[in-house]
Amino acid sequence: MHIPGSGLGFLLRLHRSAAAPPLDRKHGALASLFGSFISSSNGRGQICGRFRSAERRGFCGYALEQFSDDEYECEYETHKPSSSVANIDEWRWKLSMLLRSSDEQEIVSRDKRDRRDYEQISNLARRMGLYSELYGKVVVASKVPLPNYRPDLDDKRPQREVVIPLSLQRRVEGLVQEHLDRMMLTSDKVGDNSQHNAVAENTEDINLDDNQESLIDGSVMEKILERKSWRLRNLQRAWQESPEGVKMLNFRRSLPAFKEKERLLPAIARNQIIVISGETGCGKTTQLPQYVLESEIESGRGAFCNIICTQPRRISAMAVAERVSTERGDNLGESVGYKVRLEGMKGKNTHLLFCTSGILLRRLLGDRNLNGVTHVFVDEIHERGMNEDFLLIVLKDLLSRRRDLRLILMSATLNAELFSSYFGGAPMIHIPGFTYPVREHFLEDILEKTGYKLTSSNQLDDYGQDKFWKTQRQLMPRKRKNQITTLVEDALKNSSFESYSSRTRDSLASWNPDCMGFNLIEAVLCHICRKERPGAVLVFMTGWDDISCVRDQLKAHPLLGDPNRVLLLTCHGSMATSEQKLIFEKPPPNVRKIVLATNMAEASITINDIVFVVDCGKAKETTYDALNNTPCLLPSWVSKASARQRRGRAGRVQPGECYHLYPRCVYDAFADYQLPELLRTPLNSLCLQIKSLQLGSIGEFLSAALQPPKPLAVQNAVEFLKMIGALDENENLTNLGRYLSMLPVDPKLGKMLIMGAVFRCLDPILTVVSGLSVRDPFLLPQDKKDLAGTAKSRFSAKDYSDHMALVRAYEGWKTAEREGSSYEYCWRNFLSAQTLQAIHSLRKQFNFILKDAGLVDAEPSMSNSLSHNQSLVRGIVCSGLFPGITSVVHRENSMSFKTMDDGQVLLYANSVNAKYQTIPYPWLVFAEKVKVNTVFIRDSTGVSDSILILFGGTLTKGNMAGHLKMLGGYIDFFMDPSLAECYLNLKEEVDKLVQKKLQDPSLDIHKEGKYLLFAVQELVAGDLCEGRFVFGRETSRARVSNTENNNKSNIVKDRTNPKSLLQTLLMRAGHSPPKYKTKHLKTNEFRAIVEFKGMQFVGKPKRNKQLAERDAAIEALGWLTHTSDSSKQYENDDDDSPLDLTDNMLKLLSRPRRRSRRH
Structure with missing residues (x-):
């Protein structure tokens, strides 16, 4: 019998803690009936969270009462128009009841009619202030935003039947029992060990400051510093009176900052905090810290002065330090130094240190009060980087404890009021800059001036076959548009361009905003080189991929690729020091310098001979979709402030020209300022730093930010840190979390390093983590992609692992370097020598930190006794990359891949696993995913069921014997009950052993847990992946x-x-x-x-x-x-x-x- 209005197709998922009272007597029965068709949840996380926590709703119990009644549908099929009207009326009532309910959160329907009418239902829900999504055959309406994928509504979610040889299971069980028996025999030593562990647990964090506190008597030290101050003053005066010093001083006096010197120094002395804004090129970065140092030295306090100036990028910290040391007549590393990741130049006489914001944050780990530091300059705060915003919160708290500390905030834009109000109305000083006039040309002007014709084909940017998805993306309509994209499209629709020629109007009608415009850039550069006056050209690109593709295209051009006429250079964040110097040098006579740069050239560095700027209008910035837990690194439109910064680079030495490759109406639609990084990136590392600095509750601390992030983003980060074991359930830092906070790397990669050290297979893990922290060393030149792909596949050696290919490539490079043939090796195997060198440097840094923490033995062979065990190395990789896991389900002629956050995903074309027809492993672990119109996973490694069970997340028992669950029930394992007990016992004992090691780094777990580790090695090596994926296990009881x-x-x-x-x-x-x-x-x-x-x-x-x-x-x-x-x-x-x-x-x-x- 059909009950009208009952919604027979709705999923009956009732999670009500108590029955809601009827709305009124007349509608009481209807309200009671309606309650059975609406699912409730106790909070936002259950609806749109990550579905990870074990206590959340499991996804094993699929209801079979989800489907619509066909006989009822047959009646509707014969009256389609009227049925749609009746169905929408029914939905209007249900949505109204949902809004009135205080307990219910969403409606879930599998009714065929609702799929048919989804567009109307979606519009109705939107008008009522609700959210809706269509998940395959399931329609959901909700009070809260819905993610793109819901694993609990996926009937085809893979579940795994695990099978291993019985003989292997018996051997593992025997080894585990042998371990337990031995632990019983040594139980009398537990008391002594616990006392020793308590001492180890209280070990202080590493002090990253090189200047250790002196043990000399205070009065004696003061006299020593006074003598040193007199010596510094004499040296400074001698330089200023020398011919070179006089010449340098005359140059410095020409900068706009010099005119404000007499106003700035007293303001800094009187106020604990001051905000200074100044246009690009005014000299605030190089001069202001130097003015303070010179003033302190001249007043006889030079030795007591200790200035730190932070920069958002390593290249700017190094370049500014070198420039300031030159202006002071010093060698770099004496009175002026720098410190960035992997390198630095500073000494005991350094009183002005330029460093990245991350370096200062790491210093705060060991020195929360910044003892000895007198002044902190935070530069480029307008960029709103995550480290800079975090640093401001920490420093704001520090100022109340350090009344003598002076904080100077410097911005290149006129939004100083925001920072001033954050610090309680701090004084503001503006330094007017001097720039020559810059004439702007927008896209309509460029097309009119050059006669260039835009077509649908010449706008497509060729990224090559290895990045074909990037080329293809330009042809795809955007599924979801942000506010700026919508404003840009609206601006184009409302612009007529009537004052321009018909040819220009036709070109503008064909303009594709999603393309970078490689061919247009080439045409503009040709125009400048042929028809404009001499002067260097700065081209703003989005990232290395675009820079390298355009560079290759320009090199093939007869004019732009001629080295006798054009000097083509690149400028990006990870460039080598030797390359950095080239961009500041003048080119040979009659040669035009063209610099292809990222947005770091907006303010972080100044290239003095730039006359022409080509602005693509975009920057590659990380965005974070907290609802779908997916970070995306994609080009997006810049802000008006950034566009002005780019334009200003052209007027440094003479009147300049700026070519904007977008219409003026698009510029008018830009946001005034860029969205802060704190609001658009994952917060995992930041939350770990908050706990390591003992700053209290993560949520409360971040709520004090200049612009606090969304609570869901904070919740996702906290849940992730709990999942990997860095935080306990009460948000306290664990032993693992303390070690992770010492490592300058993403927490999941830090965990991989620590596990590699614990299990004594450190060497390959050092390479994997270092490789994932820098750019991919495997090159894919446009004309030799097949050869390059074959070379990478050779390194993989059918291991079904990009990470193992990286390890072999690095080991081969080291061998070739010892033999003096590293250049030939890199050329032959399409490898970047620069990237391999960066990996080598990072390996040394990570190894030093682990050794300093006591996790690595002094004897290298001891730390690598199991590095040859490839299955164990896969397990360590899995422990670090989890929960980056995708299932590998084989169909008749294909494979499908699914993740918990995204559902169906694809493999990145450059992955070695993308070239295989079949992969013998049921799971792939990965570190990074790239979202375009679909989600691609990058480098991956195949792992077995046993590896995932032992080295993945927490296991919980299911509702039946032999059923184990992971990731809150997203991953189901079914097996023989005795095998399930074997896995649980082994995992529990291994976790205990690792915790003992982290509590007491001196503990030799390979002696204490000898048989347990034998069991692990046996199991991961002996699992032949004989299980299979099934679908629909533990379904509801349908009859x-x-x-x-x-x-x-x-x-x-x-x-x-x-x-x-x-x-x-x-x-x-x-x-x-x-x-x-x-x-x-x-x-x-x-x-x-x-x-x-x-x-x-x-x-x-x-x-x-x-x-x-x-x-x-x-x-x-x-x-x-x-x-x-x-x-x-x-x-x-x-x-x-x-x-x-x-x-x-x-x-x-x-x-x-x-x-x-x-x-």
């Missing part, structure tokens, strides 16, 4: 009841649609959907036959085709779910014992094929 109602046809209980159920069960078992054949009988009735896997099932005659096919499906279901005598198949209908439909199906469908007709 086929034998009744004579509804024309004496069999009806599935709970109004399940038999056709949908049959198709779902078959596809979950990896089979094709069933096929139906219907015959019109002479009695004016219909008989249907359903066929699958060579078997046929014939239903009873029915009055229409739909009911006939339904009856045939019921016949098939009756056979699949009841293998006993057919006369008993509908008996004991009230029995509540569970039926595992998939188990029966798999048993029946695994029999030899036979063609049968069942009536």
Whole structure:
């Protein structure tokens, strides 16, 4: 019987803690009935969170009462227009009831009609202030935003049946028992060990400051510093009076900052904090810290002065330090030095240190009060980098404890009021800059001036075959547009360009905002080189991919690629020091310098001879979708402030020209300022730093930020840190978390390093982590992509691992370097020597930190005794990259990959695993994913079930014997109950052993846990991946009841649609959907036959085709779910014992094929 308005297709998922009172007497029954069709949840996380926590709703129990009633649908199919109207009216009522309910959060429906009417339902929900999504065949309406993928609504979510050889299981069980027996024998030593561990746990963090506190008496030290101050003053005066010093001083006096010197120094002395804004090139970065140092030296306090000036990028810290040391007549590393990751130049006499913001934050780990520091300059605060915003919160708290500390904030834009108000109305000083006038040319002017014609084909940017997805992306419409993109499109629609020629208007009509415009850049550069006056050109690009592609394209051009006429250089964040110097030098006579740069050239560095600027209008910035837990690094439009900064680079030495490769109306639609990085990036590392600095609750601390991040982003970061074991359930830092905070790397990569040290396979892990921290060393030149791909595949050696290919490439490079043939090795194997050198430097840094923490033995061989065990190395990689895991499900002629956050994903074309037709591992772990219109995973490594179970996340027991769950139930493992106990016992003991090691780094776990580690090695090496993926295990208890109602046809209980159920069960078992054949009988009735896997099932005659096919499906279901005598198949209908439909199906469908007709 159909109940009008009941919504029979709705999923009955009731999570109500108490029955809601009826709305009124008249509607009480309706409200009560309606409550059974709305699922509630206790908070936002259950609806749109990451579905990770074990305490959250599991996803094993799929309800089979999710499908619509076909007979009801048949009636609707004959009256489609009216049925849509009735269905929308029904949804209007349900959505209204949802809004009125204080307990319910969402409505979930699998009704076929709702899928048909989804567009109207979605519009209705949006007008009512609700959210909606269509997940495959499921319609969801919710009070809160919905993610792109819901694993709990995915009927085809893979589940794994785990099988290992019984002999292997017995060996592992024996080794675990041997370990437990030995632990019992040594239990009397536990008390002594716990005392020793308590001492180790109180070990202080590493002090990263090189200047250790002196033990000399205070009065004696003061006299020493006074003498040193006099010596510094004499040296400074001698330099200033020398011919070179006079010449340098005259130059410095020409800078706009010099005119404000007499106003700046007293203001800094009087105020604990001051905000200074100044246009690019005014001299604030090089002069202001120097003015303070000179003033302190001149007043006899030079030795007491200790200035730190932070920069957002390493290149700017190094370049500014070198410039300031030159202006002071010093060698770099004496009175002026720098410190960036991997390198630095500073000494005991350094009083002005330029460093990145991250370096200062790491110093705060060991010295929370910045003892000895007198002044802190934070430069480029307008860029709103995450480290800079975080540093401001920390320094704001520090100022109350250090009243003598002076904080100077410097910005290149006129938004100083924001920072001033954050610090309670701090004084502001503006330094006016001097720049020559710059004439601007927007896209319409460029097209009119050059005559260049835009077409749909010449705008496509060629990124090469290895990055074909980037080329393809330009042809795809955006699924979701941000506010700026929408404003840009609206601005284009509302602009007529009537004052321009028809040719220009036609070009503008063809303009594609999603393309970078490589060919247009080439045309503009040709125009400048042929028709404009001499002067260097600065081209702003989005990132290294664009820079390298444009550079290769320009090198092939007869004019722009001629080294006698053009000097082509690049400028990006990870360039070598030798390359950095080239961009500041003047080119040879009659040679035009062209610099392809990222947005770091906006303010961080100044190239003095720039006359022309080409601005693409975009920058590659990380955005973070907290709802889908997905970071994206994609080009986006810059702000008006950034566009002005770029334009200003052209007027440094003479009047300049700026070519904006976008229309003026698009510029008018830009945001005034860039969105802070704190609001658009994952917060994992930041939250770990907050706990390591003992700054209290993460949420409360970040709420004090200049612009606090979204609570969901904070929640995702905290949950991630708990998942990897860096935080406990109360948000306290664990032993693992303390070690992770010492490592200047992403927490998951830090965990990989620590696990590599603990399990003594450190060397390959050092290479993997270092490689993931820098650019990919594997090069793919445009004209030799196939050869380069083959070279990378050789390094993989059919290991199905990009990470192992990286390890072999690095080891080969080291061997070639020892033999003096590293250049030939890199050339032959398409490897970047610069990147390999960076990996080598990072390896040394990580190894030093681990050794300083006591996790690495002094003898290298001890730390690498198991580095040869490739299966164990895979396990360590898995421990670090988890929860970056995707299943590998083989179809007949393809493979499919699914992750928990994204559902279906694809492999990156450059991955070695993308070239295989089959992958013998059921899982791939990965470090990074790239979201375009779909999600691509980059470098990956195949792992077995045993590796994932032992080195992945926390395991919990399911509702039946032999069922284990991971990631809050997203990953299900089914196995023999004895094997499940074996895994649980081994994982528990291994976790205990690792914790002991982290509590006491001197503990030799390879001695204490000898047999346990043998068991781990046996298991990961012996797992041959013999299990299989299944679909639909532990489903809800659905039955086929034998009744004579509804024309004496069999009806599935709970109004399940038999056709949908049959198709779902078959596809979950990896089979094709069933096929139906219907015959019109002479009695004016219909008989249907359903066929699958060579078997046929014939239903009873029915009055229409739909009911006939339904009856045939019921016949098939009756056979699949009841293998006993057919006369008993509908008996004991009230029995509540569970039926595992998939188990029966798999048993029946695994029999030899036979063609049968069942009536």
